[in-house]
Amino acid sequence: MTVAAPVLVFLAGACLGSFAGLVAHRLPRDEPWLRGRSVCPACGRTLRARDLIPIVSWLAARGRCRYCGAAIPIRDVAIEVLTGAAVLAAWLVFGAHAATVCVAVLATALAVIVAVDLEWLIVPDEMVVLAAAGGVAWRGVSDGAFLEAALAAIGLAALALALRWVFTRWRGVEALGLGDVKLMAVAGLWLPVAALAHFLVAAGVAGILLGLGWRAAGRGAQFPFGPGLAVGLYAVLLALGAGLLPWPALA
Numbered sequence: 001m002t003v004a005a006p007v008l009v010f011l012a013g014a015c016l017g018s019f020a021g022l023v024a025h026r027l028p029r030d031e032p033w034l035r036g037r038s039v040c041p042a043c044g045r046t047l048r049a050r051d052l053i054p055i056v057s058w059l060a061a062r063g064r065c066r067y068c069g070a071a072i073p074i075r076d077v078a079i080e081v082l083t084g085a086a087v088l089a090a091w092l093v094f095g096a097h098a099a100t101v102c103v104a105v106l107a108t109a110l111a112v113i114v115a116v117d118l119e120w121l122i123v124p125d126e127m128v129v130l131a132a133a134g135g136v137a138w139r140g141v142s143d144g145a146f147l148e149a150a151l152a153a154i155g156l157a158a159l160a161l162a163l164r165w166v167f168t169r170w171r172g173v174e175a176l177g178l179g180d181v182k183l184m185a186v187a188g189l190w191l192p193v194a195a196l197a198h199f200l201v202a203a204g205v206a207g208i209l210l211g212l213g214w215r216a217a218g219r220g221a222q223f224p225f226g227p228g229l230a231v232g233l234y235a236v237l238l239a240l241g242a243g244l245l246p247w248p249a250l251a
């Protein structure tokens with residue numbers, strides 16, 4: 001393996017992260033997110049190729065728009081770095097395989113979901129659909145277990161609805177939104193049944209840690225659960241690829 005390959009994979013992931021940041025900005029504002037050139041949200045100038053190199057452009061311009069000087073949120077760079085790292089990790093465990101492309105699509109959808117849920121407390125349907133489509137393609141190139149995937153999706157959605165009902169009835173709070181229910185179903189599409197318990201534990205721990213941080217930051221009693229589900233799903237997928245959890249489908 002040369003040094004160049006991982007760097008290129010990371011940069012490709014960072015480009016997906018750059019797109020995810022754009023979508024995360026436009027989707028909740030009902031702006032068109034699949035077309036239209038990138039513009040500076042402050043001054044509206046169309047950004048050129050050299051303004052759009054992930055991470056590098058931000059560092060070169062010291063975190064500011066090159067035209068109007070407005071600060072570019074650190075969040076935009078964080079999404080690029082994290083998505084780049086997520087895609088690099090997928091490539092390291094799944095290798096040069098069609099599965100890696102599917103996982104990169106998932107990483108992009110989850111990056112948007114995490115960013116939007118943290119800011120708006122919603123899980124955008126468009127990204128749930130993208131993550132689900134990626135999951136169906138992934139089952140096609142891995143174990144082909146479409147029936148298992150469908151049953152797991154229905155089972156996890158039912159579990160999430162039951163938890164939602166319990167929380168609403170006894171605590172009087174909406175602890176799991178309908179977006180979270182759909183995201184649970186997506187996890188069922190992606191994960192083999194043997195890994196679902198690991199997913200629930202990982203997502204629960206990630207969700208609770210985020211909730212504690214959310215309260216410590218004084219952001220209110222209701223916190224988003226989408227990021228916990230996203231981290232749990234992605235972590236268990238990587239564990240499957242790395243052979244930490246038994247799953248012969250990609251052997």
Ligand SMILES: [Zn+2]
Binds near residue numbers: 041067069
């Ligand atoms: Zn500007």
